[in-house]
Amino acid sequence: MSEEKRKPTPEEKAAAAAVARAKAKAAKEAREAQANAAESDTGEPNGEGRADAPQAEPPIEKRKPTPEEKAAAAAAAMAKAKAAKEAREAANGTTSDADPDAKAKAAAAAKAKAAAAAAAKAKAAREANAGETSDAGMDEDAKAKAAAAAKAKAAAAAKAKAAAAIKSNTGASSVEPTAEEAPPSKNQPYLDRYVQILTERFGKESIEDSYINRLSKEVPTLLIKNEHWHGIAQFLKEEPALQFDYLSNLHGVDYEDRMEVYYHFYSYEHHHSLAVKVKTTRENASVSSVTDIWAGADWNERETFDLLGIDFPGHPNLVRIMMPDEWIGHPLRKDYEPFDEGV
Amino acid sequence: MPTPFSTGIRTEEMVLNIGPQHPSTHGVFRLVVKIDGETIKEAVPVMGYLHRGTEKLAENLTYTQIIPYTDRIDYLSSMTNNYVLCHAVETLMGLSIPEKAEFLRVIVMEMNRIASHLVWWGTYLLDIGAIGPFLYAFRDRETIINLFNELSGARLTYNYMRIGGVKWDAPPGWIEKAKEFVQYLKSELPNYHVLVSGNEIFQSRITGIGTYSRQDALDHSLSGVMLRCTGENWDIRKNEPYSIYDRFEFDVPVATEGDCLSRYHLRLQEIEQSIRILEQALDQFPEEGEVMGKVPKVIRPPVGEVYVRIEAPRGELGVYIASQGKDKPWRFKLRRPSFVNLQILPKLLEGVNMSNMVAILGSIDIVVGEVDA
Numbered sequence: 034m035s036e037e038k039r040k041p042t043p044e045e046k047a048a049a050a051a052v053a054r055a056k057a058k059a060a061k062e063a064r065e066a067q068a069n070a071a072e073s074d075t076g077e078p079n080g081e082g083r084a085d086a087p088q089a090e091p092p093i094e095k096r097k098p099t100p101e102e103k104a105a106a107a108a109a110a111m112a113k114a115k116a117a118k119e120a121r122e123a124a125n126g127t128t129s130d131a132d133p134d135a136k137a138k139a140a141a142a143a144k145a146k147a148a149a150a151a152a153a154k155a156k157a158a159r160e161a162n163a164g165e166t167s168d169a170g171m172d173e174d175a176k177a178k179a180a181a182a183a184k185a186k187a188a189a190a191a192k193a194k195a196a197a198a199i200k201s202n203t204g205a206s207s208v209e210p211t212a213e214e215a216p217p218s219k220n221q222p223y224l225d226r227y228v229q230i231l232t233e234r235f236g237k238e239s240i241e242d243s244y245i246n247r248l249s250k251e252v253p254t255l256l257i258k259n260e261h262w263h264g265i266a267q268f269l270k271e272e273p274a275l276q277f278d279y280l281s282n283l284h285g286v287d288y289e290d291r292m293e294v295y296y297h298f299y300s301y302e303h304h305h306s307l308a309v310k311v312k313t314t315r316e317n318a319s320v321s322s323v324t325d326i327w328a329g330a331d332w333n334e335r336e337t338f339d340l341l342g343i344d345f346p347g348h349p350n351l352v353r354i355m356m357p358d359e360w361i362g363h364p365l366r367k368d369y370e371p372f373d374e375g376v
Numbered sequence: 377m378p379t380p381f382s383t384g385i386r387t388e389e390m391v392l393n394i395g396p397q398h399p400s401t402h403g404v405f406r407l408v409v410k411i412d413g414e415t416i417k418e419a420v421p422v423m424g425y426l427h428r429g430t431e432k433l434a435e436n437l438t439y440t441q442i443i444p445y446t447d448r449i450d451y452l453s454s455m456t457n458n459y460v461l462c463h464a465v466e467t468l469m470g471l472s473i474p475e476k477a478e479f480l481r482v483i484v485m486e487m488n489r490i491a492s493h494l495v496w497w498g499t500y501l502l503d504i505g506a507i508g509p510f511l512y513a514f515r516d517r518e519t520i521i522n523l524f525n526e527l528s529g530a531r532l533t534y535n536y537m538r539i540g541g542v543k544w545d546a547p548p549g550w551i552e553k554a555k556e557f558v559q560y561l562k563s564e565l566p567n568y569h570v571l572v573s574g575n576e577i578f579q580s581r582i583t584g585i586g587t588y589s590r591q592d593a594l595d596h597s598l599s600g601v602m603l604r605c606t607g608e609n610w611d612i613r614k615n616e617p618y619s620i621y622d623r624f625e626f627d628v629p630v631a632t633e634g635d636c637l638s639r640y641h642l643r644l645q646e647i648e649q650s651i652r653i654l655e656q657a658l659d660q661f662p663e664e665g666e667v668m669g670k671v672p673k674v675i676r677p678p679v680g681e682v683y684v685r686i687e688a689p690r691g692e693l694g695v696y697i698a699s700q701g702k703d704k705p706w707r708f709k710l711r712r713p714s715f716v717n718l719q720i721l722p723k724l725l726e727g728v729n730m731s732n733m734v735a736i737l738g739s740i741d742i743v744v745g746e747v748d749a
Contacts, residue, residue, distance in 0.1 A: 248468050248680040278594045282683060282711040286698050295696065297683050301594060301608060304615075308683065329597025332719050340431070355424040355748065364432050365707075 218245040223305055224253035230274060235261055246308060252297075254308040262311050263321035263347070269298065269307070270326050276302040280323070283333035285341040287367050292318045292343055313343065315366075322347035340365040387413040396425045400503050400734040403744025407721075407737075411730055419725035419733075421718060426748035434708035439465050439539055439675045442708065447533035449710060450746040452495050455481075455488035455524075456688040458537040463618060464684045464695040465539045468677040476665035477541035478620045483554065483657050484524065484536060485619075486650040490561070491520040492689035493643045493650075496741050500640070501572060503738040504581060509572050516564060519557050526550060540671035551661055558654045565647065573644070582636035586724050586736035589634060596720040599713055600691025601642045602740065607632040612687040624656045636739040643741070646689075676703050690714050690741055714746035 218224075228243050242256035257265055269277045277298035286293045296309040311320050322345035323330045334345045335354040342363035345351055353360060361372040395406035404425035410418040430449060434442045439461075446457035459481055466473065473481075498513030521531045527544060528534040536543055572578055590606040592598075603610060611628040613621040629645035631638035677699040685694035694711030717740050724736050 246681065248678065249682040250467060250684065252683070280597050281685065281692065282694050282696065282709070284696060284709045284711075286707045286709075288706075295681070295683075297694070297696075301610065327597065328595040329716060329719060332715065336715075353424075355427040357424070364429060 218247065218251045220245055220251045220253050223307075227253060227255065227275065227307060230272065231255075231265060231268070234268060234272075235265060239265060241312070249308070252306055252308045254310065256310050256312070259311055259313055259320060263323070266321070266323045266326050269309075274303075275307075276300045277307060278302060280327040280329045280333075281306075283323075283330055283337065285318075285337040285343045285365075287315070287341055287365060289315075289367050291315060292341065294320045294337065294343060296323075317344075318342055319344040319346060321345070322351075324348050339363070342366060389417060394733075396422075400737065401744070402499065402738075402742065403747075405742070405744045405747065407733075409725070409730075409733070414730045416725045416728055416730060416733065419722045421721055423718075423744075423747050426744050428749070430749050431708050431710065434705055436704060438703045439677075439705065442705075443537065444533065444535045446710075447535055448745060449712065449749060450688065450690065450693075450714065450743045451532055452743050453488045453492040453689045454532060454534050455484045455536060456686065456693060458534065459485055459619070460684065460686050460688070460693050460695045462537045462539050463686065464682050464697050465675060465677055467684050468680065468682040468697060468699060469539075469675070471540055471669055471671060473541055473619075473669050474666045475620075476545075476662050477667045477669065479657055479661050480542045480546060480667060481537060482619055482621065482624075483654060483661070484527065484534075484542075486653050486657070487520050487523065487554070489650050489689045490647050490654075491517045493647050494520075496643060496689075497568070497640075500738045500741075501578075503734050504578075506572065506578070509568070512568070512571065516561060519560075523550065523554055523557065526553075538668065538671075539675055541666070541668035543667075545667045546661075551658055554654070555658050558651055558658065561647075562651050565644070565651075568644065573641070579637060582640065582735055582739070584633075584635050584637075585728065585732050586639075586739050587633070587635040588720060588724065592720065592723070593634070596723075597716050598691070598720060599717065600687065600689070601639050601646070602691060602717045602720075604629065605631045605638040605642055606634040612685060612692060616685075618684070618686055621653075623660075624653045626650075626652045636735055639739045639741075674703050676701060685711065688713055690743065690746070691717055710749060712746045712749060714740075714742040714744075715749070718742055718747055 239258050239261040240255055241258055244254055246252050246254045269275050277300045279299040279301055281299050282297040284295055292313045292315055294311045298307045313320050322334055334348050337343050338351050339353040339355050340363055362369050389410055389412045392409050392411055395401045396404040406422040408420045409416050430445050443458055446461050447454040449457050494513040494517040498510035501509040524534055525531050528536040590608055593603045593606045609628055609630045614628050626649045629642050631642055679701040681698045683696045685692050691713030693713055696709040697705045698707040700706045
């Protein structure tokens, strides 16, 4: 990083870009960690500065920095580092009401720093706001830094801030997962019960994996072994303690190394839900049909067969439903190439 | 249903093709029926004429770019389609939405629900032979469309919501106009009943046809009005509240007959409930505040998958997204209520008189854009 102290050269710009990229990455990690954490972490009162998507600019600015811009960059970086620190503190345990605080502080800092130039002030305030939780702020900042790197002094200041920002972000991301694991999901008891009932009846090896999908409203998710699926499906519907009488959704996903069929069930009897995934190979994609259990699976399985080429043995009428009957290939497969007679 | 006259005249089965270009199918939907005399023996729906491959297209679009495509899925209620995509991405990323944006979302979604039900009301009656109601329904729907036009710049494909909020704030005076419309519709709705609901010929036309049980409905994954007409008290707005629906008081209309008439009444009652929600939402509408939350410039949800479902005018509208941490979805799947609800049609048509076909098909309330995706 110390080589940035020299006059602006192409290498320096590249270095600045690298720093920016590293920072963006750190910010992304932090954000992902935040996304995984409880919603209250991101739940902030309204009135935040919005990140204006249309204003997106290329991450590395080539234009010459004017004195005002330099000041703006410095002020922005300062304010952002401060905001990032505040954000980290907030992430460390204080509730979301720390955010307006952080914002105010960041804005004040920016104002003090850039009092000379009104434009710089505005920019700093904007960046300070954006920089708190989102990586949009990081992008902005990266930009500001790239501009600042053109001038040695500004670059040095920005660098310090960048380091601080990275530190604070990694700090946040290392803290959040532990905070996330601390409270078990409200649906954990449901999941435990499903797993217990199913293992008692079908043995441990029938369930490959079971977890709470925290990204999807904490739905209990089971990964069922393909060969056990039909028996378990029948059981899911008929077992009085489970009674998943409603198939909400059924579709397939092509993961390139495997296929998965995803089911979302709901029980109108007990008012609980369950997501089930069944894996299959791409070459001989085949998952037992559940049309005999839930009639609503009929067209969904036909659609999955049509678009992804997954076979559903036991389906009474597994023919194409969206594409014409003579269509060649399965369009939603990742390696699908449209067949053209003329070529 | 046995043939009404046992005259001993020999009949034989014939195959009749209906559609894809047929006014009663509300789009390019085709039905191949095997009839014996006037009794339907078997009905086979054929679809895909309007398949545009939205799910495939979405895999090559950024999340924001998918929003206009959702407008074109169920083009009678684009707002709920917009919402379900944004809701899925927001759930995946754990974003919070400013209060004002949530209010605007609920207001436009409920207005769109009314507009959608009005279209259904008009066209359904058109299907079974009443020309007049259609004109009234479209007259009132026009006001909603104009309000949306003022808000988003489009009459049908609004592209109004964004991940993190909504694109446009309500222009000055818009809320007042919306309030005025809600009061107008409230006073106008009884006329709908006077015009049609009380008509004895109409009632006997659709009472007791297209009937199925609650068990049938659950087996066939029916949702929305198609499920509630069999006695299941279930509305995702109420039972799994999303957005700010838990702040408003409203009832879930439920019927137990499971026939076409009960579905007719439920849709009209849902308009009343939407009016109730709108009254509260418009009264509590915050004048101040942002309409966009803080979102990253590039939407990159974390690696993982999400499935959310909401209550659209036609039933349970769901979105599944498998994300690989990129700015584009790995897999995007829409659970379309029209498509799923239509599955019960062959069962409903079996053994009924040919003249009831249109009345039963119409009562399911399909939008072919949504059936075919």
